[in-house]
Amino acid sequence: MESLITRYKIYHGSVILPNGILPVGTVLVENGKIVEIAEGELDFPGAIEINAAGNFISPGxxxxxxxxxxxxxxxxxxxxxxxxxxxxxxxxxxxxxxxxxxxxxxxxxxxxxxxxxxxxxxxxxxxxxxxxxxxxxxxxxxxxxxxxxxxxxxxxxxxxxxxxxxxxxxxxxxxxxxxxxxxxxxxxxxxxxxxxxxxxxxxxxxxxxxxxxxxxxxxxxxxxxxxxxxxxxxxxxxxxxxxxxxxxxxxxxxxxxxxxxxxxxxxxxxxxxxxxxxxxxxxxxxxxxxxxxxxxxxxxxxxxxxxxxxxxxxxxxxxxxxxxxxxxxxxxxxxxxxxxxxxxxxxxxxxxxxxxxLQVDQQKGSLSRNKDADILIFDKDINIQMTMVNGRIIYDPNHSL
Known part of the structure; x- marks a missing residue:
């Protein structure tokens, strides 16, 4: 629960987008918002790094x-x-x-x-x-x-x-x-x-x-x-x-x-x-x-x-x-x-x-730039590995992030 951290780099996961899945991608978060989604791994100086370890990175x-x-x-x-x-x-x-x-x-x-x-x-x-x-x-x-x-x-x-x-x-x-x-x-x-x-x-x-x-x-x-x-x-x-x-x-x-x-x-x-x-x-x-x-x-x-x-x-x-x-x-x-x-x-x-x-799709509902950082990591059996709401990690069962 890192309330003072404003930057996260979530990487090495399959990123679920509305039109498909990036097999290996990265999602960058700053000040509670998604700022970038891309294939591969991106640099993000000063960010806390979260390794998705090959699991799915999904919208909440x-x-x-x-x-x-x-x-x-x-x-x-x-x-x-x-x-x-x-x-x-x-x-x-x-x-x-x-x-x-x-x-x-x-x-x-x-x-x-x-x-x-x-x-x-x-x-x-x-x-x-x-x-x-x-x-x-x-x-x-x-x-x-x-x-x-x-x-x-x-x-x-x-x-x-x-x-x-x-x-x-x-x-x-x-x-x-x-x-x-x-x-x-x-x-x-x-x-x-x-x-x-x-x-x-x-x-x-x-x-x-x-x-x-x-x-x-x-x-x-x-x-x-x-x-x-x-x-x-x-x-x-x-x-x-x-x-x-x-x-x-x-x-x-x-x-x-x-x-x-x-x-x-x-x-x-x-x-x-x-x-x-x-x-x-x-x-x-x-x-x-x-x-x-x-x-x-x-x-x-x-x-x-x-x-x-x-x-x-x-x-x-x-x-x-x-x-x-x-x-x-x-x-x-x-x-x-x-x-x-x-x-x-x-x-x-x-x-x-x-x-x-609910007419909130400009703020929520997908991994897209400028949307709220409501992000999940889950495995192939849909067991939740991390829950992030508005850029705050509120659930981490393994305490590894």
């Missing part, structure tokens, strides 16, 4: 949908929870994140938003915060998944206008677009610069197409808690999943933990949507980064009890998944093992694409 991973990790949940509403989650996920390659809420009372949302603002102001160690993501409470009860049904409700103008007026840290809001008032909600949120996503929805395709025109530009955890083809009175109707495919401009995010979606669907989504429209997310809950078989989804005292088995969190009756326990390096590993997608494309889906979705 950006997770735009996660709830917790390391035994904490953002809904705990404490600064400690935010900071510990950021540190936990940085160990696994996350350099920037969008902390995410669960469906709850307005008072609990405010508590979490207040904690975010305090944590953001004091944050120095761990993944950086890019704003808050409110997941709910405006959902279809029939697609609630593990969201607590007692908090689910229709969009309330008094509620969402108050929150959006008073908390400019809200960067994204996920809702079901077919609900009464959901289009007006989206119109207002977009005026406030908030990314609107469709989630936990029973909408048919035509409803999603209309919603897209009102700003619902991202499909939250694609396939999960989302309508597909249905039949009503013998007629078939395409659902939200089909709309996600048909609307070329719509982005989709996927929980690529190897459990929420099988190999066949991972390959299908990529075949239709392509690398540039897919963001990999963990949707991680508090058990991520822990060795445990029981946990709590949401607030530590008021949340839902869950079990952890088969590499995922589940409701105790096993009727639904309750968020993942994945870390971002697991997502990359899963995509490599379960698809034939090239590594550089997988890295795009967990770096440049989420950065573009």
């Amino acid at each position: 991973f950006i997770d735009i949908h996660l709830h917790g990790g390391g035994g904490h949940d953002f809904m705990d509403g404490t600064v400690e929870a935010f900071l510990e989650i950021a540190k936990t996920h940085a160990r696994f390659g996350t350099t920037a994140m969008l902390p995410t809420t669960l469906t709850s009372e307005k008072e609990d949302l405010i508590l979490t938003l207040e904690a975010y603002q305090k944590a953001h102001a004091s944050h120095t160690e761990g993944a950086s915060f890019l704003g808050m993501h409110l997941e709910g409470p405006y959902f279809a009860l029939s697609q609630r998944g593990a969201q607590d049904p007692k908090y689910i409700r229709n969009p309330d103008p008094a509620e969402y206008t108050d929150l959006l007026e008073n908390y400019n840290c809200i960067r994204r809001w996920s809702a079901a677009p077919e609900l009464p008032g959901a289009l007006e909600f989206a119109d207002y949120a977009r005026k406030k610069g908030v990314l609107v996503a469709l989630a936990h929805t029973d909408a048919i395709c035509e409803e999603v197409e209309t919603a897209f025109q009102h700003g619902y530009s991202l499909a939250t955890h694609f396939y999960s808690a989302m309508s597909g083809v249905t039949r009503k009175n013998a007629f078939r109707y395409a659902g939200a999943v089909e709309a996600g495919y048909l609307i070329d401009e719509m982005d989709v995010e996927i929980i690529a933990d190897g459990v929420h979606l099988p190999s066949s669907l991972l390959r299908l989504i990529h075949k239709i949507k392509g690398t540039s429209k897919i963001a990999l997310i963990t949707d991680a809950m508090r058990a991520a980064g822990q060795d445990t078989d029981h946990s709590v989804l949401g607030h530590k005292d008021k949340g839902l009890a869950v079990i952890v088995e088969d590499g995922v969190a589940k409701l105790p009756d096993r009727s639904a998944f309750a968020g993942s326990i994945a870390t971002t390096n697991r997502l990359v590993r899963t995509m490599l093992q379960m698809t034939d997608i090239a590594l550089e494309d997988i890295i795009q889906m967990i770096s440049l694409v989420p950065a573009r979705i």
Whole structure:
């Protein structure tokens, strides 16, 4: 943790770029920014030298949908929870994140938003915060998944206008677009610069197409808690999943933990949507980064009890998944093992694409000159060897750098 060092030379590694991989390259960092990327080895007088030892040098991973990790949940509403989650996920390659809420009372949302603002102001160690993501409470009860049904409700103008007026840290809001008032909600949120996503929805395709025109530009955890083809009175109707495919401009995010979606669907989504429209997310809950078989989804005292088995969190009756326990390096590993997608494309889906979705791709998301020095070193099995955030080494498991 060398806070006074302003120059780093990261060399002798395979440098992952958006358009390919440099087999042996160097990345130079100065004052928290990338100043050069080149093949071979470069001189950089006065720099601390980091030998990647033939491993991969990669842009940091950006997770735009996660709830917790390391035994904490953002809904705990404490600064400690935010900071510990950021540190936990940085160990696994996350350099920037969008902390995410669960469906709850307005008072609990405010508590979490207040904690975010305090944590953001004091944050120095761990993944950086890019704003808050409110997941709910405006959902279809029939697609609630593990969201607590007692908090689910229709969009309330008094509620969402108050929150959006008073908390400019809200960067994204996920809702079901077919609900009464959901289009007006989206119109207002977009005026406030908030990314609107469709989630936990029973909408048919035509409803999603209309919603897209009102700003619902991202499909939250694609396939999960989302309508597909249905039949009503013998007629078939395409659902939200089909709309996600048909609307070329719509982005989709996927929980690529190897459990929420099988190999066949991972390959299908990529075949239709392509690398540039897919963001990999963990949707991680508090058990991520822990060795445990029981946990709590949401607030530590008021949340839902869950079990952890088969590499995922589940409701105790096993009727639904309750968020993942994945870390971002697991997502990359899963995509490599379960698809034939090239590594550089997988890295795009967990770096440049989420950065573009959040409109921070001029600062983050790739190893490019003048961008933030959010940099990873990992081995062929995607085990993290170093995490750098804004030019600061915040994780070095071998203490060798």
